Amino acid sequence: MFYFFQPLNHIRRVREWARRHDASVSLDIETFRLRVTRGQQTAQFFPRFAVDTGAGLAYSGYFGERGPFIGWLPYELKRWPIASDKLVFKQYCKQTGLPIPAYWQQGAPQSEHFIVKGQRGSFGQGIRGPFRADHAHALGVVLNDGEYFEQFIKGECVKVWCWNGRPTAMERLSAPFAVGDGRRTLREIVGTVRGSFDTVYDLDVSRDILAWQGFDPDSVVAEGQQVRLDFRYATPFDPTVINNRDVLSQQSDIMRAQLQQIGNSLAQAIPDELRSHTVFTVDAVVDAHDQLWLLEMNSHPMVHPANYAPILDDLFGIA
Numbered sequence: 335m336f337y338f339f340q341p342l343n344h345i346r347r348v349r350e351w352a353r354r355h356d357a358s359v360s361l362d363i364e365t366f367r368l369r370v371t372r373g374q375q376t377a378q379f380f381p382r383f384a385v386d387t388g389a390g391l392a393y394s395g396y397f398g399e400r401g402p403f404i405g406w407l408p409y410e411l412k413r414w415p416i417a418s419d420k421l422v423f424k425q426y427c428k429q430t431g432l433p434i435p436a437y438w439q440q441g442a443p444q445s446e447h448f449i450v451k452g453q454r455g456s457f458g459q460g461i462r463g464p465f466r467a468d469h470a471h472a473l474g475v476v477l478n479d480g481e482y483f484e485q486f487i488k489g490e491c492v493k494v495w496c497w498n499g500r501p502t503a504m505e506r507l508s509a510p511f512a513v514g515d516g517r518r519t520l521r522e523i524v525g526t527v528r529g530s531f532d533t534v535y536d537l538d539v540s541r542d543i544l545a546w547q548g549f550d551p552d553s554v555v556a557e558g559q560q561v562r563l564d565f566r567y568a569t570p571f572d573p574t575v576i577n578n579r580d581v582l583s584q585q586s587d588i589m590r591a592q593l594q595q596i597g598n599s600l601a602q603a604i605p606d607e608l609r610s611h612t613v614f615t616v617d618a619v620v621d622a623h624d625q626l627w628l629l630e631m632n633s634h635p636m637v638h639p640a641n642y643a644p645i646l647d648d649l650f651g652i653a
Contacts (some may be wrong), residue, residue, distance in 0.1 A: 335575045338636045339384075339402040343578075347639040348406075351646045366397045366521045368406050370646060377649045379406035382637060393634050405637025407613055408645060416603045417614060417633035420453050421482060426603050427628055432596060434628050435485035435619075439477065443467035445485035447546070453480050461566065464546045484629075489568040489621040494582075494593055495638045496614050497650065499601030501593040502581035503640035506620065510571035514555025520544070521551040524563070537563070539570055567617060580640050592626060600631055611648065613641060 339344060345361075348370065352359045357372035368379040385394045385401040394401060395410055416423040427434045436444045439652050448470075449463030464486040465475050477483070495503040524535040537544070537551040540563045544550055547561060555561055563571050582590070596616065604612060615635040618628045646652075 336576055337578055338404050338638070340576075341403050342638050344403075344405055344637070344642070347642045347645070349458050351643050355646075355650070355652060357646075359649075366403065370524070372650050375650060376535065377408055377646070378519040379408055380410045381406055382634070383413065384636070388404040405639070405641075407634075407637060408611060408649060411634065412608050412612060413633050414604050414608055416459070416600070418454065419564050420451065420630050423631050425630075426600075428588060430599050432628055433626060435487055437482055437484045439482045443470055443483065447488075448483050450477065450481055451484050451485045453482065464565070466546060475625070486565075487619050487627050488565075489619040489627075491565070492618040492620055492626065493567055494597070494616045494618065495635065495641055496597040496601070496616065497644050498610070498640055499597040500644065501582060501590070501597050502644050503580045503638040504585065504593070505567075505579045506585075507567065507579070509565050510569055511560045512555075512563055514557055514559040514561065516557035518555065519552045519554055520549065520561060522528075535563075535571055540564060578639070580638065582640075586624075589624070589626070593594050596626075596628065611645075613637065 341496070348359055348368065351357070352370060352372075355372055357370055360369045360371075361367075362369075366381040367383075370377045370379070378393055381397060382392045382404045383393050383397065383401040384404050385398075393404075393427050397500050416426045421437075424434055424437055426432075427576070438444050447464050448467065450463055452460045461479075462475075465473060491505075491507045493505045512520055514520070515523065518526075521537055523539060527534060541550065543562055543565060544553070549555065549561060563569070582593075585593070600614070600616065601609060601612075604614075612633075613635065615632045616628060617630045617632070618626050620626055
């Protein structure tokens with residue numbers, strides 16, 4: 335996510351639009367609010383920051399002494415039910431026929447592989463698993479208040495940004511993994527620094543997914559075998575990537591059409607008074623058959639720089 339945390343990546347996109355359309359841009363360094371003016375019309379943008387709360391990352395609009403910048407929105411804050419509660423999101427998807435993994439809160443496991451998630455929260459906080467259904471009883475996997483079971487689908491993590499229901503950017507990320515060498519334990523492999531930009535990783539966060547694959551941190555894995563270390567969008571194993579990871583334009587026509595239909599449908603769930611001029615993201619997973627499965631919606635996301643051109647076009651009435 336390093337790309338999002340660099341203000342210049344955001345400023346450049348706004349400046350490019352302003353130059354194309356003979357507009358001016360000003361930035362208040364006290365509040366980090368941005369103003370774009372074209373002719374007699376002005377649009378104000380409010381900053382977003384990611385803040386470590388101790389319990390995990392959260393979003394803030396306050397330009398304080400800590401927390402990286404994660405983009406501007408043309409409004410201060412919007413919230414709506416299907417973006418605040420994952421079970422409400424799932425119920426809406428089920429009613430409208432949007433593809434989602436199976437989920438349940440009681441009874442026997444409804445899928446061979448599953449995870450435990452909380453109804454609320456972002457950045458993959460509080461997720462447990464994956465677990466195998468035939469191991470669940472032995473492991474004592476039970477739900478806490480506000481949690482539910484969800485079918486675990488092995489695949490690539492997807493995050494899609496939408497403006498007014500229209501997809502504007504997409505990331506599609508493979509799961510982080512380690513490669514066995516037949517000699518060292520997994521703990522030794524991920525704890526070995528190979529270069530000046532490398533780091534040492536802690537496998538304690540990977541115990542569930544290692545066990546799901548039949549390993550633990552002290553397992554010696556066959557040479558060349560890949561072992562997944564996580565499955566979430568944001569993980570402790572993410573490399574520092576300075577390049578733009580937007581791959582929306584590289585998707586098939588079928589995938590882009592599906593994303594457009596999903597964006598339009600989810601936008602209709604936003605209350606009428608909030609729907610116009612709104613950014614949201616959709617988290618999903620793509621399986622081995624290129625099938626998209628929706629996981630959740632976020633009403634106050636990190637802003638992808640690709641959003642600014644369509645946002646500004648709409649705000650200033652440019653076709």
